[in-house]
Amino acid sequence: MALLSGAIVGSAFAQSQQPAKPTMVPAPPPDPNEPPPPPRVKRPSIDANGKAVRYSTGDNPAAKPVPRTDKGWVERNDAFNKRVKQAAEKGDAGVLFIGDSITQGWEGEGKEVWEKYYAKRNAVNLGIGGDRTQHVIYRLQNGNLDGLAKPASGSAPKLAVVMIGTNNANDNTAFNIADGVITVLETIHEKLPQTKILVLGIFPRERRPGPLRQKNEAVNELITHRLDSSGAVYMDISNEFIGNSKDGEISSEIMPDALHLSAKGYEIWAKAIEPMVKELLGEK
DSSP, X not given: OHHHHHHHHXXXXXXXXXXXXOOOOOOOOOOTTSOOOOOOOOOOSXXXXXXXXXXXXXXXXXXXXXXXXSHHHHHHHHHHHHHHHHHHHHOOXXXXXXXXXHHHGGGTTTHHHHHHHTGXXXXXXXXXXXXXXXXXXXXXXXXXXXXXXXXSSXXXXXXXXXXXXXXXXXXXXXXXXXXXXXXXXXXXXXXXXXXXXXXXXXXXXXXXXXXXXXXXXXXXXXXXXSOTTTTOEEEOOHHHHHTTOTTOOOOTTTOTTSSSOXXXXXXXXXXXXXXXXXXXXXXX
């Protein structure tokens, strides 16, 4: 009991030694003669050189041009450059699709859909399986767009459709990947200033929401704040692939391996962007 009483007394003593709470004095009313506080300055999205302000600091492997050396890549890239050289002479490239294996897949599972929507528009597929942002940057800076801005005859491409970045998800941060995508867009704009750009949010992946899909979503959000330097139009058609799934599951009928599209998936892609494609091409 003595110990218990001592604890009580000790507590009362400690309370008696606490400083009195300060009296709160209300703030005076604002002086009508004082100027209002300056507005909060929003960080600009473009720097003094007209480039997008980058999210990453220091070295960013996702935003530097890097070629691949595997035979398949070299041969396909060489074929692109030959096709582009023809377009630079004839002006017969109306729409460019730029990306990785999902874009290359227009030649496989998406072939019939491509013929339906894009063959008549003289579309050119510049997708290579396995490419990351840095590989696309290299291709665009080293041949894939050369001479297209001012072809000898015909006209420059009217539209470039870009979807790239998912292959970076395992090794790069969202900030790094976003900067890589931004560099892709700026490169297109610099090479083809009259060509409109439609950049698509990186498509969802994984059967159900997981870390890679979440990283892609983070990249997509970052991209939307850095479009001014390229004038690109952004679309996110992710929900078209997910549909009405309450848990975010992607059907195997649309993405058999939870990454690449089936023929049905390519039809979904084409239908989702068609109104915007028509608008950007000036079609009625």
